[in-house]
Amino acid sequence: xxxxxxxxxxxxxxxxxxxxxxxxxxxxxxxxxxxxxxxxxxxxxxxxxxxxxxxxxxxxxxxxxxxxxxxxxxxxxxxxxxxxxxxxxxxxxxxxxxxxxxxxxxxxxxxxxxxxxxxxxxxxxxxxxxxxxxxxxxxxxxxxxxxxxxxxxxxxxxxxxxxxxxxxxxxxxxxxxxxxxxxxxxxxxxxxxxxxxxxxxxxxxxxxxxxxxxxxxxxxxxxxxxxxxxxxxxxxxxxxxxxxxxxxxxxxxxxxxxxxxxxxxxxxxxxxxxxxxxxxxxxxxxxxxxxxxxxxxxxxxxxxxxxxxxxxxxxxxxxxxxxxxxxxxxxx
Amino acid sequence: xxxxxxxxxxxxxxxxxxxxxxxxxxxxxxxxxxxxxxxxxxxxxxxxxxxxxxxxxxxxxxxxxxxxxxxxxxxxxxxxxxxxxxxxxxxxxxxxxxxxxxxxxxxxxxxxxxxxxxxxxxxxxxxxxxxxxxxxxxxxxxxxxxxxxxxxxxxxxxxxxxxxxxxxxxxxxxxxxxxxxxxxxxxxxxxxxxxxxxxxxxxxxxxxxxxxxxxxxxxxxxxxxxxxxxxxxxxxxxxxxxxxxxxxxxxxxxxxxxxxxxxxxxxxxxxxxxxxxxxxxxxxxxxxxxxxxxxxxxxxxxxxxxxxxxxxxxxxxxxxxxxxxxxxxxxx
DNA sequence: TTGTACGCGTTATCAA
DNA sequence: TTGATAACGCGTACAA
Numbered sequence: 001x002x003x004x005x006x007x008x009x010x011x012x013x014x015x016x017x018x019x020x021x022x023x024x025x026x027x028x029x030x031x032x033x034x035x036x037x038x039x040x041x042x043x044x045x046x047x048x049x050x051x052x053x054x055x056x057x058x059x060x061x062x063x064x065x066x067x068x069x070x071x072x073x074x075x076x077x078x079x080x081x082x083x084x085x086x087x088x089x090x091x092x093x094x095x096x097x098x099x100x101x102x103x104x105x106x107x108x109x110x111x112x113x114x115x116x117x118x119x120x121x122x123x124x125x126x127x128x129x130x131x132x133x134x135x136x137x138x139x140x141x142x143x144x145x146x147x148x149x150x151x152x153x154x155x156x157x158x159x160x161x162x163x164x165x166x167x168x169x170x171x172x173x174x175x176x177x178x179x180x181x182x183x184x185x186x187x188x189x190x191x192x193x194x195x196x197x198x199x200x201x202x203x204x205x206x207x208x209x210x211x212x213x214x215x216x217x218x219x220x221x222x223x224x225x226x227x228x229x230x231x232x233x234x235x236x237x238x239x240x241x242x243x244x245x246x247x248x249x250x251x252x253x254x255x256x257x258x259x260x261x262x263x264x265x266x267x268x269x270x271x272x273x274x275x276x277x278x279x280x281x282x283x284x285x286x287x288x289x290x291x292x293x294x295x296x297x298x299x300x301x302x303x304x305x306x307x308x309x310x311x312x313x314x315x316x317x318x319x320x321x322x323x324x325x326x327x328x329x330x331x332x
Numbered sequence: 333x334x335x336x337x338x339x340x341x342x343x344x345x346x347x348x349x350x351x352x353x354x355x356x357x358x359x360x361x362x363x364x365x366x367x368x369x370x371x372x373x374x375x376x377x378x379x380x381x382x383x384x385x386x387x388x389x390x391x392x393x394x395x396x397x398x399x400x401x402x403x404x405x406x407x408x409x410x411x412x413x414x415x416x417x418x419x420x421x422x423x424x425x426x427x428x429x430x431x432x433x434x435x436x437x438x439x440x441x442x443x444x445x446x447x448x449x450x451x452x453x454x455x456x457x458x459x460x461x462x463x464x465x466x467x468x469x470x471x472x473x474x475x476x477x478x479x480x481x482x483x484x485x486x487x488x489x490x491x492x493x494x495x496x497x498x499x500x501x502x503x504x505x506x507x508x509x510x511x512x513x514x515x516x517x518x519x520x521x522x523x524x525x526x527x528x529x530x531x532x533x534x535x536x537x538x539x540x541x542x543x544x545x546x547x548x549x550x551x552x553x554x555x556x557x558x559x560x561x562x563x564x565x566x567x568x569x570x571x572x573x574x575x576x577x578x579x580x581x582x583x584x585x586x587x588x589x590x591x592x593x594x595x596x597x598x599x600x601x602x603x604x605x606x607x608x609x610x611x612x613x614x615x616x617x618x619x620x621x622x623x624x625x626x627x628x629x630x631x632x633x634x635x636x637x638x639x640x641x642x643x644x645x646x647x648x649x650x651x652x653x654x655x656x657x658x659x660x661x662x663x664x
Numbered sequence: 665t666t667g668t669a670c671g672c673g674t675t676a677t678c679a680a
Numbered sequence: 681t682t683g684a685t686a687a688c689g690c691g692t693a694c695a696a
Contacts, residue, residue, distance in 0.1 A: 666695105667695085668693105668694085668696090669693095669694090669695100671690100672690090672691095674687100675688090676688105677684105677685085677686080678683100678684090678685090679683085679684085
């Protein structure tokens with residue numbers, strides 16, 4: 001049985017409230033008493049019980065990163081973009097005295113977000129990606145514990161987002177290929193996701209500006225998982241529509257494309273140029289090195305943390321969009 | 333102010349203990365009362381407060397992954413090995429109803445591990461790597477909340493580890509290069525870390541078996557951070573001792589070697605063959621693709637979780653070692 | 665400067 | 681089958 005504040009109090013010959021005050025750095029505690037208490041605390045290695053403290057103070061010093069699982073598929077956490085974001089988030093919340101909590105949540109279940117909020121497991125929460133849950137997020141943001149989202153900025157969304165300017169990003173990618181003379185550029189991604197829809201929008205705009213009409217048959221729905229992405233590329237090939245470029249909605253998808261095309265003996269970038277999205281660490285090392293639209297993940301993590309903390313302190317926070325940049329490498 | 337169990341009780345016309353029982357699935361609650369309570373709960377979207385529940389039950393349903401920060405350097409969480417491990421851990425603890433908590437801890441501070449245990453922030457904890465803290469870990473494992481470690485198996489260690497057979501791994505790497513005719517093989521890694529020391533031990537043994545005497549000048553201390561690793565390779569080159577192979581203690585270090593050597597115009601693997609350690613996702617995509625010793629991260633995460641849960645349930649757990657395998661690619 | 669007493673929101677024990 | 685009551689370990693008015 002662990003030692004409690006009451007034990008320390010008894011050993012120090014004071015009341016536990018005095019111990020509490022001493023440990024909290026309260027100035028009203030007499031120097032002598034404080035010294036005595038601290039000595040006993042050190043000697044017994046006493047540490048304040050965070051569960052009790054959390055209940056009393058109504059805060060856990062925990063920030064949750066929620067991972068929405070689509071239709072509770074047994075999908076492992078693997079996308080390097082997500083993992084990199086997680087790493088940077090851990091860094092920035094630690095800087096502010098919080099710990100990070102990771103929770104995989106089945107989005108199928110009703111009210112998953114609100115339920116999490118009410119469970120009071122954390123003081124604030126961060127969602128990576130809107131998934132298909134825009135409405136539910138907007139609803140949840142109104143009432144429960146503070147919430148910020150990495151994702152697309154939508155009109156009148158009712159919650160704070162931090163994210164890249166996805167339209168600009170999609171446009172950057174497509175314009176680059178068009179400038180290189182490509183005229184039949186495929187787009188691979190799931191347009192049901194707001195971020196991807198915007199990247200596709202950018203892809204369309206770049207075509208318009210270049211006076212090129214994109215072939216709708218070249219836009220294919222592709223999930224983020226490597227196997228889904230590969231399947232999409234296979235499908236693209238199977239359809240038989242000629243293409244000389246690919247704008248992928250993420251680096252993982254682009255990588256899948258690189259692999260499938262190489263396996264078919266197609267020359268990259270000569271026959272098909274490929275542009276990814278994210279610029280994960282991997283991107284610079286693929287063969288050929290991947291041209292991609294860089295998202296500022298670290299900055300994003302810092303902005304998310306800042307916005308969340310602002311809301312947690314009762315202030316307001318505004319959504320922000322980060323300008324993406326094109327990293328030209330060998331695949332285009 | 334959020335709704336509490338008392339509120340639900342009042343609205344249902346019963347005592348809160350009945351509500352608690354109903355929500356816990358306790359069979360002694362009359363079907364009618366239960367239905368009434370559930371209806372009210374649903375209608376108001378009531379969710380049990382986990383802070384209170386945790387205090388009362390003495391468990392948080394949280395498993396902590398502690399990240400030891402050496403001399404509290406502002407180092408970001410970046411090693412892909414660690415991030416991949418984290419992802420798999422999240423998967424496996426979720427399977428058992430727990431959430432993951434990530435905490436960066438300065439190992440400099442006295443008793444950091446014991447302090448964390450006593451804070452009761454989590455029900456169990458996982459350490460990735462022994463760092464330089466073998467003694468403290470052994471001490472902490474005796475008393476506080478259950479604890480398991482990913483790392484090297486040491487004699488009479490007094491705590492449970494899961495890890496690769498590092499001696500075999502180091503041996504695999506060196507033997508492969510020796511078999512390829514290399515005779516002056518460098519080793520890059522920090523031998524103060526138990527895992528790395530064992531990999532180096534394997535490297536030595538392979539040399540002995542091949543009847544080759546390794547040059548001690550070719551063993552260099554290299555940290556896991558990319559810049560430290562690059563500095564080590566630069567140092568190796570600056571020293572001027574000839575070498576025709578490198579055994580790196582991690583893929584990140586191997587990658588740094590690939591970069592530095594390529595920048596110097598050295599041909600890999602013709603002039604220098606490189607073998608890494610980990611087989612992170614990146615390894616298959618470097619240029620040239622990295623030959624490396626594969627650690628079974630996913631299996632490791634599952635074994636760690638299993639061992640920890642066993643201890644948390646009051647049972648016993650044994651250390652386990654996982655056989656590594658050599659993935660031969662283009663860098664050797 | 666310190667002590668008393670209460671409450672944070674649950675679950676568990678014991679009666680009824 | 682349900683209710684009253686006491687913890688769980690702490691922080692904080694308020695009183696002394």
